[in-house]
Amino acid sequence: MSWFSGLKAKVLVNEALAKHTTLKSGPKAGLWMEPFDKEDLKALIKRCGHLKKEYFILGLGSKVLFKSKKVPLVIHLGSDNFKRCVFEGSDIIASAGVSLNKLLAFAYENGLGGLEFLSGIPASVGGALALNAGVGWPVRLEIGTFVYEVEVMDRLGRVRTLSQEELKFEYRGSNLKSRVILGARFRLFKKRRKNIRIKMDKFRDYRKATQDLEHPSAGCIFKNPNGQASGRLIDLCGLKGSRIGDAQISAKHGNFIINLAKADSKDIVSLIKLAQRKVKAKFGVTLEPEIQII
Numbered sequence: 116m117s118w119f120s121g122l123k124a125k126v127l128v129n130e131a132l133a134k135h136t137t138l139k140s141g142p143k144a145g146l147w148m149e150p151f152d153k154e155d156l157k158a159l160i161k162r163c164g165h166l167k168k169e170y171f172i173l174g175l176g177s178k179v180l181f182k183s184k185k186v187p188l189v190i191h192l193g194s195d196n197f198k199r200c201v202f203e204g205s206d207i208i209a210s211a212g213v214s215l216n217k218l219l220a221f222a223y224e225n226g227l228g229g230l231e232f233l234s235g236i237p238a239s240v241g242g243a244l245a246l247n248a249g250v251g252w253p254v255r256l257e258i259g260t261f262v263y264e265v266e267v268m269d270r271l272g273r274v275r276t277l278s279q280e281e282l283k284f285e286y287r288g289s290n291l292k293s294r295v296i297l298g299a300r301f302r303l304f305k306k307r308r309k310n311i312r313i314k315m316d317k318f319r320d321y322r323k324a325t326q327d328l329e330h331p332s333a334g335c336i337f338k339n340p341n342g343q344a345s346g347r348l349i350d351l352c353g354l355k356g357s358r359i360g361d362a363q364i365s366a367k368h369g370n371f372i373i374n375l376a377k378a379d380s381k382d383i384v385s386l387i388k389l390a391q392r393k394v395k396a397k398f399g400v401t402l403e404p405e406i407q408i409i
């Protein structure tokens with residue numbers, strides 16, 4: 116009998132993580148588990164707790180680089196029960212597994228504005244909340260500003276709803292990282308659909324014009340230090356286009372590392388280190404990754 120027998124979940128053995136990350140690189144997950152609903156997730160988390168099994172919760176894999184040889188257990192909230200969106204007045208209640216694309220389409224359908232700046236970010240609601248996804252143009256806008264409450268599960272399987280006062284969002288971070296995010300209530304505002312569409316297009320067009328969306332990547336690799344643009348600093352070091360194996364610092368945007376074909380995670384890590392070294396030497400600035408490196 117395996118340690119997970121009796122648990123209700125879709126289980127895949129030796130699942131390639133390259134399939135589940137936007138960088139399209141990484142080793143295999145010994146086990147990939149998708150519990151069917153909250154109760155199954157709770158049972159799984161509790162079992163992991165008893166057996167002291169480490170696990171990693173993966174959303175849509177847009178801000179993670181798996182560099183270890185093997186990841187023992189990945190939990191993904193991919194079942195339909197974690198992909199629900201409902202609206203109540205000006206609020207949308209979305210489960211953690213909902214993609215931002217779906218959330219925005221739902222907001223648009225229901226004439227609710229506010230989140231248009233997230234247009235085109237390939238994340239799930241859970242991932243976007245944990246990292247407080249946002250943009251820097253034309254002003255800084257972040258998902259956390261629109262969150263009214265968040266439902267979480269702790270590492271003992273206990274479910275709680277965190278109120279606005281208990282939530283802490285910061286630039287590319289939050290106090291949600293150590294918990295399993297189950298869903299959130301977003302407080303939005305009524306807006307004409309036509310204007311929602313115009314705004315979504317504006318953000319999408321800016322990203323298309325300035326970012327390398329043609330190749331697999333994790334979006335920006337580094338946070339912007341103290342208001343300076345990491346992409347610009349990397350650019351000024353003459354690093355755009357630098358290549359190690361199939362990993363390359365994008366020629367279009369210095370803060371993007373792209374996968375040209377079959378980039379190895381260790382080549383991506385080498386490029387990260389190269390950029391950090393050069394920027395430190397030239398500007399005395401430490402670049403901190405905004406992606407999680409596992």
Ligand code: EPU
Pocket residue numbers: 249250251252253322325333334335336337338339344345346347350355367368369370405
């Ligand atoms: N720049 C260069 N060279 C480059 C890249 C940028 O000189 O190779 C200059 C640009 O010309 C501009 C400045 O740097 O003057 C800022 O560039 P950009 O507008 O592209 O924004 P960013 O600061 O690089 C931030 C977010 C992005 C977000 C954009 C647009 C961070 C780390 N990045 O990028 O978020 O999409 O603003 O709102 O905060 C992400 O987090 O994955 C991400 C892509």
